[in-house]
Amino acid sequence: NAGLDAFDDKGSQRKVHIRVAQRSGRKNITTVQGLDEDLDIAKICRALKKIYACNGSVSKTADMGQVIQLQGDQRENVKDFLFG
Numbered sequence: 001n002a003g004l005d006a007f008d009d010k011g012s013q014r015k016v017h018i019r020v021a022q023r024s025g026r027k028n029i030t031t032v033q034g035l036d037e038d039l040d041i042a043k044i045c046r047a048l049k050k051i052y053a054c055n056g057s058v059s060k061t062a063d064m065g066q067v068i069q070l071q072g073d074q075r076e077n078v079k080d081f082l083f084g
Contacts, residue, residue, distance in 0.1 A: 016082065020073050032068040032078055041066045052077045 016034040023029050035041060041058050045068045049056045056070035070078070 018075050018078050020075055028071075028073045030070040030072065030074040030078060032070070032082075033064050033066075035066070035068075037065065041068060044068065045070075048074070048078065048081060051081070 014034055014036065016032065019031050019033075020028050021031065035044070045056050045058050048054070048068070048070060052070075052074055054071045054074060056068060058066055058068055060066050
């Protein structure tokens with residue numbers, strides 16, 4: 001990782017975006033987008049739901065591709081699952 005620059009736009013690495021949006025009141029939803037299309041997104045979503053005891057779904061959008069949506073603030077859990 002010494003040769004990687006997180007701000008280098010010339011690299012061919014794809015970025016995975018993990019975001020939290022507030023739904024209503026104190027309810028949050030975590031979205032994960034930017035995963036490679038050759039991955040089984042539904043299987044990843046099922047594993048995240050089972051391991052972290054939350055509900056979730058996979059939605060497909062025209063501009064962002066497949067997006068995983070999980071209930072609650074699961075940012076650290078998703079980061080640990082994908083990169084840990």
